[in-house]
Amino acid sequence: MGAVETTKMRQRRETAVAAEKVRASLPLGQILAGDCVEAMRTLPDGSVDLVFADPPYNLQLGGDLNRPDGSHVDAVTDHWDQFDSFALYDRFTKDWLTEARRVLKPDGALWVIGSYHNIFRVGAILQDLGFWILNDVVWRKSNPMPNFKGTRFTNAHETLIWASQGEKARYQFNYTAMKTLNDELQMRSDWLLPICGGQERLKHDGHKAHPTQKPESLLYRLLLATTEKGDVVLDPFFGTGTTGAVAKRLGREWIGCEREDFYRDIALERIGKELELDESVLATMQSKKAAPRVAFGALVENGMIPAGSTVFDKKRRWQATVRADGSLVYGKQTGSIHGLGKDLQGAPSCNGWAFWHYEDGGEVKPIDAARQLYLLASED
Amino acid sequence: MGAVETTKMRQRRETAVAAEKVRASLPLGQILAGDCVEAMRTLPDGSVDLVFADPPYNLQLGGDLNRPDGSHVDAVTDHWDQFDSFALYDRFTKDWLTEARRVLKPDGALWVIGSYHNIFRVGAILQDLGFWILNDVVWRKSNPMPNFKGTRFTNAHETLIWASQGEKARYQFNYTAMKTLNDELQMRSDWLLPICGGQERLKHDGHKAHPTQKPESLLYRLLLATTEKGDVVLDPFFGTGTTGAVAKRLGREWIGCEREDFYRDIALERIGKELELDESVLATMQSKKAAPRVAFGALVENGMIPAGSTVFDKKRRWQATVRADGSLVYGKQTGSIHGLGKDLQGAPSCNGWAFWHYEDGGEVKPIDAARQLYLLASED
DNA sequence: ACACAACATGAATCCGGGA
């Protein structure tokens, strides 16, 4: 059996080998110097699982104007107005998003964070490029800076956009891990997290080393939600390397891009000190989707729910007989646990594992309980 | 002194007379029939103090959606929400925003509400038109619809943009009223409010009269924050007339635009029943504060009880390891703080916050103590 | 009448692996 390789098996093997070759060529755990668009151009197509980007948005906040490349705009010699500013920012945004899209795997995903100054432009452009928005997520700051002049609402949040490569693309979402992290309730699109301060905030000569260092808790949640262990995370605006530090801690690989020597230096030093969590800790709650599949027939074979026994719905409206092949009979109707449950209820679908029950020592249990027992027993 | 009128005084008097003439020509308390762009064209330049707009979101829904119990979700499938492309939606947006801008007074302001499907496009276009964003405000829904399939984060918020006519324009912001409404704390940019349901939700033949009726509390806060008594509020997408009802209650004037006869009819009936509040009552309306709820996972993200550390019950019968997603491991068994505590004790339920303990500086504390610390720290 | 259970529903881009 092992000697025969079908065409399909060969294709799969070759794909995996090619993917491993691409991965081996990646500058994992490195910060690429220079402009992020140039730096990303050195990476192969479809090679990265996730992009997290915290792009600059300091272009038109009044007062001094800086171009996206950091050079200062001379208001006297440069004819500069708001329209030029937006056009320039849009161009910059389109450039780096295009390159990020190329570098991402087909089933990869993108996160961008921004404020009302830039996030609407970024969101519209990424939609135009074909990205498919999965959620916008609001980072609610538990300790925002107050509005000192009392002229507006306290700007107490920032916005993140999570997007896949397209409408039909698959993407990673660790639903159960998020639900666990949120005390058994679905994780919502509004996240309450403190801003980065205290020991976590990198200092240089007594001052903050970077003006917009993001909290590790934000990256922690985001990476835990949308990557797997071993995934490659790219951050085109690496700054102090929060993405790299948390990626390392969580056993994800990382690549950064950063223009400024100083930030590259402190980021590398910071990440060097970071320890990867033990593998046993990194395991997260598994969804049922990811659990090994058990056919109902296996429980019949096994004798846990023997052929000839009866199963019934919770209200005992229907009582069906189990046949040797794991199908059910109810009068003239037959079908799988799912199909018959669906037909009897006239429902669009039915999870037979939850619908049908059996008696075990006088106690009524859903047949899913038998499956859980079977799974536990077969783990050894 | 009264007999002499300076040039400045005369100019002011003439401006006031002209403004009064414009105001007298406005269709206050009326719903203009037809397309909102056409309807707004009938209004004079610079005549309105505030525009609130709840445009179609262009949801782009796929097929049907069923809840886990099999029931069908009544989605927004109305023709007015269907656009063939982003380009068409952008055109539509630009058209109505342009007309709204013309009708607004120079010191007037605009509010728009949307979701991630449309809000980025709306925000970018209004910036392009010269509007100056003052805040983006997040409406956090206290009772959003869950994500039934477990495929994304629960979409638990919508986004509002508040913008003036330009960077230098003055605008109305009732700072103290907002601070009072928020228990003497500055009002933040994230608002926790329930969705519209119960008695407030307009019904027709037992079904919701409008698929997207907004809660009055949202309009209440928004109008109280950014208009004065007597101001004129225009709503180009009037629907069931929530804007008109709340405007009337708060002593503001209103104008609506609505294409559908049915909506105009029920809106007028609704607003007819509305009573204007006595001014003394307005000052005493109280706020609703967010209930502080902390998930165990937040303490893990935050590092207070880090992944990899151990927790144990008071008698140290069981010692479990904290994993990255906030789940616990004990031998082969895993679960949330509540679930694992329940399983280990064989109890019907368990309050994990009281059951599990951790060491903090040599002292043994229930993990609830860490939660209290977290709450204290995030209150500042 | 009261307590409690059951049911209904909300701006939602809502499945995925294998043939």
Next chain:
DNA sequence: CTCCCGGATTCATGTTGTG
């Protein structure tokens, strides 16, 4: 690419029905 089909998936509120 499509089709097939096993089977995973919900929170807060308000209303109606039942004991």
